[in-house]
Amino acid sequence: MTLQRQAFFWGVALVVSVLLLWLLSDILLPFVAGMALAYLLDPVADRLQRVGMSRLVATLFILLGFIVLLVIVLVVVVPLMVEQLGQFIAKIPDYVNTLQQTFAGPGQAWLRDLLGSNLEEVQGSLGEVVSQGASYLTSFLTQLWAGSQAIISLVSLVVVTPVVTFYMLVDWDRMVGSIDRFLPLEHRETIRQLAREINRAVSGFLRGQAVVCFFLGAFYGVGLTLVGLNFGLLIGIGAGALSFIPYVGSITGFVVAIAVALAQFWPDWVSVFLVAAVFGVGQFIEGNILQPKLVGNAVGLHPVWLMFALFAFGALFGFVGLLLAVPISAAIAVLVRFGLMHYQQSRFYDSRFGQPLTDDPVT
Template identity: 55%
Template sequence: MTLRRQVQFWLISLVVLCLFLYVFSSVLLPFVAGMAVAYLLDPVCDRLEKLGMGRMWATLTILFAFVLILVMFFILLLPLLGNQLALFLEKFPELIRKLQALLSDNFPADLASVAGINAEDLQSSMSNFIGQGASFVGKLAQSLWSGGQALLSILSLFVITPVVAFYLLLDWDRMVARIDSWLPRDHLAEIRGLAKEMDQAVAGFVRGQVSVCLILGSFYAVSLALIGLNFGLLIGMVAGLVSFIPFVGAGLGLVLSIGVALVQFWPEWPWIIAVAAIFGVGQFLEGNILQPKLVGESTGLHPVTLMFALFAFGYLFGFVGMLIAVPAAAMIGVLARFALKQYLASPVYQGTDHPVSGQEEQVSE
């Protein structure tokens, strides 16, 4: 097969895959979730197999423990979070009105006059800005709540997802071997190398980032609840779980927490400073301990690239797109680095009359 035919074949395959995801995105969620669970738990299953347990019993043991933890979460924690979310959405307009009044009454007019701005105009602009931001956050929260209800539906969570995860986990090694047998024989070594690099990138990020999100969510939630912040448990968990998007989780949690703290604690500044300090400590832990130790540079993706992938895949394929955004971006990154390496070694880059010197090759790498 010529190079042109190969490129056409893989481009057509990519288009078919994208169309498949687009058409069936509304029903793929439990299957994608089951695949993610199987992928995350496969190393544990392999470890149990090495200890002498059969694949069937290892799969049943792991999934039973996973579902048990999930059920305990739903029984113990989810009702509390759901009540806090419902109350937060109910009280949100009142919180915004109190925050606007607080800023209007306490904003230093002298500072506005020094800056050459009319204090009333500035306060009005601030109120409008807060109102627009509140409207956006309210719509986003309601959207996430309705999406979360769909995500946590009994059918997809307790029936389809565990069944899909069970069969995939049971047959994981056989499926990998079967796919390996379909690979083009002429490029077997290269494809295996790329697949191994992709697996390391995806596994390192997903397993590490899940740990980071859970640790940060627990830290924020417990810390905010201990200082008595209203909705602290909910805000902390949301901030931790959204922290897989660089700076977004902590930023969202800080803004919401400071807004609630101003309404609740004003004028007691120590409590407001304590709320800000919690997120400062969380960012220090994430940037200096959790991310380097648990995630590292596994994906090789710049934070801006990661955020673009999340927004792009989310826009194209909805919530399912956001689930597959990071793995897909990591795989695309591996392929892009491979393509760049091939380009730098090709006559297109080097030319026929001016071969690349050793120093230039080293700089390129």
């Protein structure tokens, strides 16, 4: 009966937490972002404390650096990206027409020789697919552009997030200690061990993946710009940011970059190849150097499940869900592994568990 009551209590607590998160998702962004920043910056504050700074001075130093970086991004990077995004949206119809004329136009004799009487059907299908894809992409980018402007214009995100980060960072160790004192005495060590595993998984992934995304965004942006691709900086930084979702950033950036390159450079295959080479080199560096050394198997989740978690939480709770997807998924993964380990050591898995060993063969 005690086990049933505990299961009922934690089940109700989970349902209430999810419901509150869904109801308050529109106002939670600056608070969740502030907590996430405090969590990521806590090791920096600890190191500054070890060199002699007080917690308050270390927090003020970190917050000042964060504000300076935020101002630089808002003043220099964001206006440039918004301008390029608006121009890119306006150019999409022209790119679509160019691609259709290049690969499915009536003057392509090599396609007619290859497909014969099926050419008209293929041209119609290709045109419909390209037009539909362009429509979806235009709609998505328009919403993204409008959403970016809305996010930037929100005073709460710019003002509330640093304030929340400051108070959370100052009191982080104290809050962790307060929570630790309320843990059930009987299960305290088990909960501490699980919390350490969750922290190791979440911090390893978030900090490592943030460095990976920053490097890839800079590499793709600079590389595509140097090879002369229109909107290369926008496409590169976007691909780097989307690299937080496994495979999605690289695939999306590659497809968009190649499509723009074909529309811009055709029939100059050398330039198209250089665009593809930028992504090839970036993927080689990510897969063989950055991911193994910075991220590894920190979360312990298969990339497919991680993608599912990001899309599911994003669909349910918006941008707040994207911030919460990885830590919640990592916590669930640790708890599931813990539960499976205990299951394999229980009578539910092996009815002989806990029974004295005998010489009689098991039948």
